[in-house]
Each structure stands twice: as C-alpha cells, then as structure tokens.
Amino acid sequence: MSRIGKKPVEIPSGVTISVTPANEIIVKGPKGELRQLVDRDIILDIKEGTLEVGRPTDQIRHRAMHGLYRSLVANMVKGVTDGFTRKLELVGVGYKAVNQGNVLDLALGYSHNIIFEIPSELKVSTETLKGSNPMITLEGTDKQLLGAVAAKIRSLRKPEPYKGKGVKYEGEYIRRKAGKAAGK
Secondary structure, three states: OOOOOOOOEEOOOOOEEEEOOOOEEEEEEOOEEEEEEOOOOOEEEEEOOEEEEEOOOOOHHHHHHHHHHHHHHHHHHHHHHOOEEEEEEEEOOOOEEEEEOOEEEEEOOOOOOEEEEOOOOOEEEEEOOOOOOOEEEEEEOOHHHHHHHHHHHHHOOOOOOOOOOEEEEOOOOOOOOOOOOOOO
16 A cells, blocks of 8 residues: 555645545635646545545556645645745856746846746745845745746756856755866
C-alpha cells in the first residue's frame, strides 16, 4: 500500500472540500478556490475533518495514482490556507528585475530586456537592496503553477558552473567547476 496515499488529508477549519459527480475536487479556503480533476477509479472519502484517498485494486496504474492524488489534494488544502512562495535570485553584474503589476521586466545580460507576463493567479514582487542580489518573489495558492512559472523564469538564464551567474532559486547550491589552468 502507498505510504503517502494511505495518510488522510487533514481539513483545517475554514476549508471546504466538495467532489462533483464528474470526479472533480473543489477546495475552497480563505486564500481562494482550487479545482482538480481526479481519475474516475480513485475513491475520495470525506469523513469528519479528514479526506481519505483510496484505490479499487492493486494494479500498477492504480498504485501510481493513489499517492499522486493524495499529494495533489494535500497541496491544494495547504495552498488555500497558507499559500506558497518561491524566491529567485539574480546573480550577475547588471542583472535587474522590475515588475509593474504582473509584468516582469528582466535584464539578464542579453542585448534586450525580457518582458515576462506572470499569470493572474500569482502575485509577483521584486526587491533590489544595495550590496545584495536582486530577488523575485512569487506567491500563489497553486503549487503546480507556481513551480512551473518559477522554472520558466529560471530557464531564461540558468546558473552557469564557473562563476555562478544566472537566475537561481534562493538557497540553491550550484556545483562549481575549476576554470582553465594558467599558462605554462
């Protein structure tokens, strides 16, 4: 049995979970509402204050989806109660980030600035403090969308292994390589 799948999802006060006949789960909370289609074979059972995810058989397909949907529902519950944040750090001389609403203007060492539109479900903020690298902070309720947008921003200029320049996640470790050896 899936160790993750058999753990019940605690439903905090202020959060309501409903399942439609089309097997779509709707989670409403203080920070918003999230929806997720669930495979028709997965069994969702709401009991006093908890939600349990079950599977009909031990087929490989059912076992694979059991833990997946439990994790998705747990992330939805955490998202509508606390929300998720992701911070990106711009390392490099002249690298800048400025936002106007949900439009991010990035200067990443290319010949032109990159204009990146953030989805309306997420909130973006930028800060540039003297003596430290510029930071981009993404906030939202949907963990999947937040991770996808953060990964897309990071892919615009991945950190390189020699000097560590690029866009990296806060706290990310970059494995360094030695440069060319000096001449004779």
